[in-house]
Amino acid sequence: MLDYLVLYQSETGNTKKIAATIFAHLPGNSKDLIDLDAAKEIPEAQTYFIGFCVHRGSCSMAVSDILSSLSGKNIALFATCGMGNSPDYYQAIEKNASAWIEDDNQYLGAFICQGKMPRKVRQKYEAMRTEENAAQMDMFIRNFDEALTHPDSLDEEHAKVFVNKLLMGT
Known part of the structure; x- marks a missing residue:
């Protein structure tokens, strides 16, 4: 079992860019970075970082299927969306996507930024x-x-801070 798995779905490359940033800041070698749309199989991990591009205020069905299939894991979300810096909208996205996470998991939070x-x-x-x-x-x-x-260097820096905060808490 891996320590960390970064799964993402990216249509324009925005979420892929944030996924790569998150992956690069995870410690050790027991980690992987996987594009959900190209995945043949998904390995098991203790902590999942799951990323998506936002459509109509939430994640895709493929991402919700992954989220609802996990049990007893640590889960963090990340996303990119076209709409600008709107904390209320970002909170709504987080609420909509995290609703798919089963209660026996530990939800770690979400990082959301704008994307082209x-x-x-x-x-x-x-x-x-x-x-x-x-x-x-x-x-x-x-x-x-x-x-x-977007995502720009400041968005990437905020993603790094998000990862560092989670690593200190898990």
């Missing part, structure tokens, strides 16, 4: 913009533009 979105998202916002919703669509477009640089 595909160009088609901005084009969708532009096409949806009307006089009536201009303020909201302009806000979405500004957020899209802000997200283009």
Whole structure:
């Protein structure tokens, strides 16, 4: 059994970048980094770091299936999402995803940061913009533009701090 397993699902590379940062800051050699979409099998570990890209405020069904299948483990979540620095939204994401974790596990917390979105998202916002919703669509477009640089070095530093805090507590 591994000490640590970093599992992730990444569509645009954002979550993969954070997964690599987390993996690099885990101690020892009893660890692995696995892309869920490419995994043939998932080894057992004492502590799981499970990452995902956010869709509609939560994780994918593949991630929820993994979360609900674990028993007696330490579990930490991490995610990237297009919407900007919104602590309330990040808390809602954490609540929605962590709901899949069975009670006999020890939930360690979550790290969530902004991530860039595909160009088609901005084009969708532009096409949806009307006089009536201009303020909201302009806000979405500004957020899209802000997200283009994320996850950035500060996001990676925050991921390292998250890992260090968890290692001190487990």
